Amino acid sequence: MPTGVAMRDAREQLFDAAERVLLREGPEALTSRAVTTEAGCAKGLLHKHFTDFDGFLAELVLDRIRRLDAQAETLLKSAGQGSVVDNLTTMLTDLFGSVAVAIVSLTISRDGLRARLREAVPTGVPILSEAGQAIRDYLAAEQTYGRIQPDASADVLGLTLIGSTHMMFADRTGARPTPAQVRAFVSSVVPDKQ
Structure with missing residues (x-):
């Protein structure tokens, strides 16, 4: 059974999902599970692209600064x-x-x-x-x-x-x-x- 859907440009989709969760529910609701659920993918995908959740969040912030x-x-x-x-x-x-x-x-x-x-x-x-x-x-x-x-x-x-x-x-x-x-x-x- 597949654990997720193949994603093109996974980093950007994860960033967009995190932004939606953050705007809708605030920083306290932002977890790796909430992000991957919002993105419609397996939790492991986030960890495939980022060392840990704080690493993911740091890249999200830096992307939004850019x-x-x-x-x-x-x-x-x-x-x-x-x-x-x-x-x-x-x-x-x-x-x-x-x-x-x-x-x-x-x-x-x-x-x-x-x-x-x-x-x-x-x-x-x-x-x-x-x-x-x-x-x-x-x-x-x-x-x-x-x-x-x-x-x-x-x-x-x-x-x-x-x-x-x-x-x-x-x-x-x-x-x-x-x-x-x-x-x-x-x-x-x-x-x-x-």
Whole structure:
């Protein structure tokens, strides 16, 4: 009797299954059994591709960080175009409307995962640190266009935007902030010269 179904691109399917479990049930429900059940495969498949479950989770987090690179590039390319507040609102809403908040909770809740991630991401909170850097880079670029006050601190603004927006989205059981609410917050923080 077969123990599972042959899978193409098993790593990505396992990552997607883990993300669905994480979003639906939270980090406490994320187990190797829950992931393989969600993916419709044998439990052994996960261990065929990863040394252990924390290794799997570390690769999941790193994969989602790599996906953030595309968002960061899009944000940076938007410098000098459109509205600064709208550009930041889109980035923050997309970021925190995704799996980012759940990954932060997952990372905080698992010591073994944090230890693995420290090898690749030595400081900060994975995903939030990278998103914060993307926003700081964007704000600095907007300063070169004269669209943000030259004496505004991109570091302080970036940390404020990431931290506060994370707090707005952190309660996964409550109502999610609307883009209009995120925009109102961003416009209260960013000294946009437009």
